[in-house]
Amino acid sequence: MTNQCGTSRIAGCQFTLYPMSDNFVDIILSALDEVDSSKVWKDTDDVSTCIRGKMVHIFDVTEAIFLHAAKTGEHVAMSGTFSIGCPGDSSGDVYMDETDEPQNQANIQSIEQEAGCKFALYPMGREDYMEQIMNQIDLSKSRGVKVSASHYATRLDGDVKDIFRTLHESFDQVQQEVSHVTMTFTVSANSPSNR
Amino acid sequence: MTNQCGTSRIAGCQFTLYPMSDNFVDIILSALDEVDSSKVWKDTDDVSTCIRGKMVHIFDVTEAIFLHAAKTGEHVAMSGTFSIGCPGDSSGDVYMDETDEPQNQANIQSIEQEAGCKFALYPMGREDYMEQIMNQIDLSKSRGVKVSASHYATRLDGDVKDIFRTLHESFDQVQQEVSHVTMTFTVSANSPSNR
Numbered sequence: 001m002t003n004q005c006g007t008s009r010i011a012g013c014q015f016t017l018y019p020m021s022d023n024f025v026d027i028i029l030s031a032l033d034e035v036d037s038s039k040v041w042k043d044t045d046d047v048s049t050c051i052r053g054k055m056v057h058i059f060d061v062t063e064a065i066f067l068h069a070a071k072t073g074e075h076v077a078m079s080g081t082f083s084i085g086c087p088g089d090s091s092g093d094v095y096m097d098e099t100d101e102p103q104n105q106a107n108i109q110s111i112e113q114e115a116g117c118k119f120a121l122y123p124m125g126r127e128d129y130m131e132q133i134m135n136q137i138d139l140s141k142s143r144g145v146k147v148s149a150s151h152y153a154t155r156l157d158g159d160v161k162d163i164f165r166t167l168h169e170s171f172d173q174v175q176q177e178v179s180h181v182t183m184t185f186t187v188s189a190n191s192p193s194n195r
Numbered sequence: 196m197t198n199q200c201g202t203s204r205i206a207g208c209q210f211t212l213y214p215m216s217d218n219f220v221d222i223i224l225s226a227l228d229e230v231d232s233s234k235v236w237k238d239t240d241d242v243s244t245c246i247r248g249k250m251v252h253i254f255d256v257t258e259a260i261f262l263h264a265a266k267t268g269e270h271v272a273m274s275g276t277f278s279i280g281c282p283g284d285s286s287g288d289v290y291m292d293e294t295d296e297p298q299n300q301a302n303i304q305s306i307e308q309e310a311g312c313k314f315a316l317y318p319m320g321r322e323d324y325m326e327q328i329m330n331q332i333d334l335s336k337s338r339g340v341k342v343s344a345s346h347y348a349t350r351l352d353g354d355v356k357d358i359f360r361t362l363h364e365s366f367d368q369v370q371q372e373v374s375h376v377t378m379t380f381t382v383s384a385n386s387p388s389n390r
Contacts, residue, residue, distance in 0.1 A: 014313065014346060020214060020215065020219035021215070021216070021219075022215075043346070046386040047272075048313055048381055077242075089347070116242045118209065120276065122317050122319065124319075124324055125322050125324050129319055130282055152245070191241040191242075
């Protein structure tokens with residue numbers, strides 16, 4: 001049913017949504033309620049949420065959860081790690097048989113939201129990992145987001161949809177060259193530091 | 196003055212503190228105010244804070260910031276990435292000449308705070324990275340915290356001081372074997388899910 005290589009290998013993301021608000025429970029639950037996560041395996045505990053499935057849906061669902069929370073106007077952030085090709089991961093889920101059509105893009109197209117994001121790519125098991133990282137940082141420069149250097153990370157500023165597209169494309173590009181790739185990210189919107 | 200190898204090579208952490216409260220600004224500023232970060236280089240923007248210096252101080256400062264925020268009783272979390280040996284990092288800072296005496300341990304000893312934490316070790320540039328990771332997950336089992344497996348991460352439950360000691364020791368152990376190591380972590384306290 002599934003395979004470990006090629007376009008349909010299993011990806012995942014371990015992430016947490018952080019609304020800096022007394023209403024954090026409602027904001028989290030409302031965002032989750034507005035997002036269609038039927039095409040991913042999902043598990044939530046008190047520390048984080050893990051979703052697993054096809055790469056396209058992993059990025060679609062994380063982007064949609066963040067946007068639906070950020071549109072409340074509250075200061076919200078999301079931190080997490082995308083992963084693909086982890087030798088310890090299992091692909092034996094029916095979720096890999098889902099179609100490639102993302103479920104949430106139509107619903108989020110009208111949400112305009114600026115954000116700042118720091119991300120770092122970690123190609124695993126390769127001595128040439130720095131070269132793989134540098135190739136992607138070059139790519140990011142042409143994707144409609146402002147790119148700047150940061151310690152241990154690359155910073156992206158712009159519309160949330162452009163940020164997630166850049167994350168997705170960078171991750172996708174590296175995983176075509178490297179079997180096991182992880183990518184950390186922190187994206188923040190409506191920070192009072194920016195008002 | 197400094198060197199890239201041995202016990203005094205420069206470490207760092209890019210992290211964000213997340214108080215799930217309308218008072219998030221006060222909680223963050225109060226925690227920062229109570230923590231002595233004079234032995235680390237520090238830079239904060241709207242997305243995250245980066246500290247760099249000797250490894251002992253990087254762990255001391257992150258632990259102290261989290262504990263001083265968590266003791267408010269609010270639901271607070273911290274996500275970040277520790278790093279050492281990054282080829283892009285520079286060690287030309289006076290902070291590497293600081294003594295090894297942590298500045299904040301005396302002040303936090305009386306704070307008793309339970310938390311949950313997920314962390315993942317990423318030894319870079321090595322084909323045997325999974326073996327390096329496995330060695331540390333074994334080590335964690337004996338450190339007074341409850342250890343459990345999670346997708347893409349290892350979960351630790353227990354007192355915050357025990358959690359940070361385990362993170363520090365795991366990171367230190369791997370960086371003695373591997374030049375460039377990163378370690379992601381998310382630690383969460385006072386979650387209503389646990390009440």
